[in-house]
Amino acid sequence: MRVESSLLLAAVLTAGLLAFTPALTRAQAPSASASPASSAAPAAAKAAAVNTKDFAFAPATITVAVGDKVTFKNSDSVAHTVTADDKSFDSGNMDQNATWSYVFAKAGTYKYTCAYHSYMHGTVVVK
Numbered sequence: 001m002r003v004e005s006s007l008l009l010a011a012v013l014t015a016g017l018l019a020f021t022p023a024l025t026r027a028q029a030p031s032a033s034a035s036p037a038s039s040a041a042p043a044a045a046k047a048a049a050v051n052t053k054d055f056a057f058a059p060a061t062i063t064v065a066v067g068d069k070v071t072f073k074n075s076d077s078v079a080h081t082v083t084a085d086d087k088s089f090d091s092g093n094m095d096q097n098a099t100w101s102y103v104f105a106k107a108g109t110y111k112y113t114c115a116y117h118s119y120m121h122g123t124v125v126v127k
């Protein structure tokens with residue numbers, strides 16, 4: 001059933017997020033209901049995660065729904081950033097184990113790069 005699989009996906013994503021962000025920052029609490037009323041999507045915005053390890057974003061491409069929050073974590077011992085190629089978002093400096101979250105409120109394809117390592121690329125597809 002569609003609802004069941006959505007809930008399962010949300011649970012899996014949440015579990016995965018908690019697994020590698022033990023101190024999940026409360027600084028940026030999820031905006032209560034960012035999804036538009038016209039959407040048939042579940043009321044609660046989902047969470048997705050991108051890990052930065054070995055000088056690469058994983059997964060390199062992630063697809064989320066409008067209103068979803070993506071949390072990036074730096075698992076490398078060197079600092080990285082998550083900087084949109086169009087400058088629409090920028091994590092700033094992220095030291096080891098730092099996390100940074102961003103809510104993608106508009107559909108689109110967002111390419112980003114690490115400001116320190118120009119060969120590190122990632123993409124967030126928001127549908």
Ligand SMILES: [Cu+2]
Binds near residue numbers: 080081114115120
């Ligand atoms: Cu980097």
